[in-house]
Amino acid sequence: MRLFVSSDMEGSAGIVDWSQCRGPGPAYEEGCELLRREVVSAIGGAQAAGVTDVLVNDSHGVMANLPPDRLGAASYCSGRHKPFYMMERLDSSFHAVFFVSYHGSMGSNGVLSHTYNPRAVSEVRLNGTVTGESGINGLVALGHNVPVALITGDQVTIEEARPFFPDLVGVTVKQAVTRFSAESLPPGEARSAIHEGARKAIERVRAGEIGLPRIELPATLEVSFLTADMAELCEPLRGAERAGSRTIALTDNDPVRLFRTFTTAIALTRSLVDL
Ligand SMILES: [Zn+2]
Structure with missing residues (x-):
């Protein structure tokens, strides 16, 4: 049984500041270790339920x-x-x-909230519902017919995922107070909860209790940027329509291709970010 783990970083217990998520420095080293131990806990729980093969895709910042x-x-x-x-x-x-x-997504009060690029994206809606990165990434899982079984992070992150993944196991490791503060579980407890959640999630997959992402096709991603220039730049992309001065709507029948168009928009708009 094969498991794909997409690991971000802002959602670990004890992490509340960019200094813990961006190197170099001792705060970043600490953040990496907090993240690593949560990832290893998720892997351990999954293996206890029968997973034999794991790929971790590092999804944060420099992605290493x-x-x-x-x-x-x-x-x-x-x-x-x-x-x-x-x-x-x-x-x-x-x-x-x-x-x-x-x-959580850019407009939420989740810890270190953003949607792919905090200096370019103000909000993304998937088929009309505000989504964080989980819903957007769910397009790829849907395209490959793989269920999303577990999400870990603060309470905002779990709530935002629910509309697209009604069956998934959510492990809340901290309660966001503001975008830059949270009450975290003791990291050891967070890891135990993740281990247990991962075990349960794989057992539910094996029992056929976790369906594919609930995203209707053709799907539309409405992406609102910080500036009108960014929306204008993305107008020629496949399936794009200008939906407002700062907003484009990307529509596609193929969820994997839609995701690719979205990541292309993200890459393009980096050239227009201030500073
Ligand atoms: Zn990140």
Whole structure:
């Protein structure tokens, strides 16, 4: 049984500041270790339920935040340029997807909230519902027929995922107070909860209790940017329509292709970010 783990970083217990998520420095080193131990806990729980093969796709920042020789028996996809970004290397040979250490969308009060790029994207709606990165990434899982079984992070992150993944196991490791503060579980308790949640999630996949992402096709991603220039730049993309001065609507029957168009928009708008 094959498991795909997309690991972000802002959603780990104890992490509340960018300094813990961006190197170099001791705060970042601490953040990496908090993340690593949560990822290893998720892998351990999944293995206890029968997973034999794990791929961890590092999905945060420079996408190389984990020590490859301390990830248990997982393969590791890392590096700063990946066309499929947070979902690189997922295909239909996998049986389940985990989202570990995820965070809330830009407009939410989740810890370190943002949607792909905090300096470009103000809000994304998927088929009319505001979505964080989990819903957007769910397009790829849907396209490859793989259920999303587990998400970990603060309470906002779990709530935002529910409309698209009604069956998934959510593990809340901290309560967001504001965008830059939270009450976290003791990290050891968070890891135990993740281990247990991962075990339960895989058992539910095996029992056929976790359906595919609930996203109707053709799907539309409405992406609102911080500036009108960014929306204008993205107008020529496949399936794009200008839906407002700062907003484009991307529509496609193929969820994987829609995700690719979205990540292309994200890459393009980096050229227009201030500073
Ligand atoms: Zn991140």
